[in-house]
Amino acid sequence: xxxxxxxxxxxxxxxxxxxxxxxxxxxxxxxxxxxxxxxxxxxxxxxxxxxxxxxxxxxxxxxxxxxxxxxxxxxxxxxxxxxxxxxxxxxxxxxxxx
Amino acid sequence: xxxxxxxxxxxxxxxxxxxxxxxxxxxxxxxxxxxxxxxxxxxxxxxxxxxxxxxxxxxxxxxxxxxxxxxxxxxxxxxxxxxxxxxxxxxxxxxxxxxxxxxxxxxxxxxxxxxxxxxxxxxxxxxxxxxxxxxxxxxxxxxxxxxxxxxxxxxxxxxxxxxxxxxxxxxxxxxxxxxxxxxxxxxxxxxxxxxxxxxxxxxxxxxxxxxxxxxxxxxxxxxxxxxxxxxxxxxxxxx
Numbered sequence: 386x387x388x389x390x391x392x393x394x395x396x397x398x399x400x401x402x403x404x405x406x407x408x409x410x411x412x413x414x415x416x417x418x419x420x421x422x423x424x425x426x427x428x429x430x431x432x433x434x435x436x437x438x439x440x441x442x443x444x445x446x447x448x449x450x451x452x453x454x455x456x457x458x459x460x461x462x463x464x465x466x467x468x469x470x471x472x473x474x475x476x477x478x479x480x481x482x483x
Numbered sequence: 484x485x486x487x488x489x490x491x492x493x494x495x496x497x498x499x500x501x502x503x504x505x506x507x508x509x510x511x512x513x514x515x516x517x518x519x520x521x522x523x524x525x526x527x528x529x530x531x532x533x534x535x536x537x538x539x540x541x542x543x544x545x546x547x548x549x550x551x552x553x554x555x556x557x558x559x560x561x562x563x564x565x566x567x568x569x570x571x572x573x574x575x576x577x578x579x580x581x582x583x584x585x586x587x588x589x590x591x592x593x594x595x596x597x598x599x600x601x602x603x604x605x606x607x608x609x610x611x612x613x614x615x616x617x618x619x620x621x622x623x624x625x626x627x628x629x630x631x632x633x634x635x636x637x638x639x640x641x642x643x644x645x646x647x648x649x650x651x652x653x654x655x656x657x658x659x660x661x662x663x664x665x666x667x668x669x670x671x672x673x674x675x676x677x678x679x680x681x682x683x684x685x686x687x688x689x690x691x692x693x694x695x696x697x698x699x700x701x702x703x704x705x706x707x708x709x710x711x712x713x714x715x716x717x718x719x720x721x722x
Contacts, residue, residue, distance in 0.1 A: 401495060405502035412506070420505045470499060473492045480489050 395469050400431045404466050411457035517709030520593050524702040592640040600629035634697040
């Protein structure tokens with residue numbers, strides 16, 4: 386029953402990894418790629434989805450002459466993630482108590 | 484609730500844990516740097532004190548030993564810069580943005596500021612001679628400005644580290660240290676009554692006391708930070 390209430394955003398493993406990585410602070414695209422070991426295309430698609438949902442912000446800057454994409458989690462994203470983790474823990478502890 | 488759903492939840496928790504672990508700041512390399520630097524500062528302070536008090540046979544001998552000590556400082560600083568650059572290049576390969584940021588900040592404090600101080604002393608000695616450092620010269624206060632920068636840059640970097648790592652203990656401790664040093668370096672001098680006949684000696688002794696206090700504080704600060712960072716080898720950045 387509780388699973389139906391879980392946000393669709395976190396149903397994707399890659400999106401979940403991206404949000405988890407962002408919980409420790411903003412990251413560049415390169416850092417996200419290093420942490421998630423996903424392809425550029427996949428990461429681009431997923432961070433676009435997360436941005437549309439209002440969970441993250443994407444800032445495009447330049448480091449010298451090289452373009453750099455910085456991704457940061459929003460307060461909404463942070464709260465949703467925390468709620469998701471709490472719900473997961475609740476489901477697991479309820480199942481263990483049964 | 485099916486077993487499959489439960490397994491999915493457990494899997495998600497594991498994904499979250501492992502991802503957060505990978506994105507943490509690597510502080511182990513920084514701790515070694517702190518401890519080493521703290522030990523170097525301690526040895527330098529002891530050597531300076533030894534030169535000042537134990538080997539004061541004649542003024543000429545004192546100057547010789549002081550200059551030897553200064554040359555040794557430059558050599559050790561050079562070696563430390565080499566060691567730092569080596570660690571920095573290795574860390575750059577890991578592409579961990581936060582560790583690099585922290586490493587860069589402390590590299591500036593540990594290397595640039597003392598380098599500036601050392602060069603300043605060398606240039607001043609070359610231009611003005613050793614008399615500037617001997618006893619009754621109020622200009623000694625001006626010459627100690629790079630030394631003051633060394634101590635205060637340590638405190639500001641500590642404050643920045645506390646904010647970057649979101650560690651209130653470090654931020655509060657650095658704020659207290661800043662106030663204490665502010666009193667010692669700027670407030671206290673204005674309250675000292677300088678006796679006319681002993682002006683030079685009092686200024687010299689005060690600056691000596693202040694320098695040793697500053698060095699002791701920074702040496703202890705570096706070693707404590709090194710130990711703390713070694714105990715908490717990885718930390719979340721920001722959260």
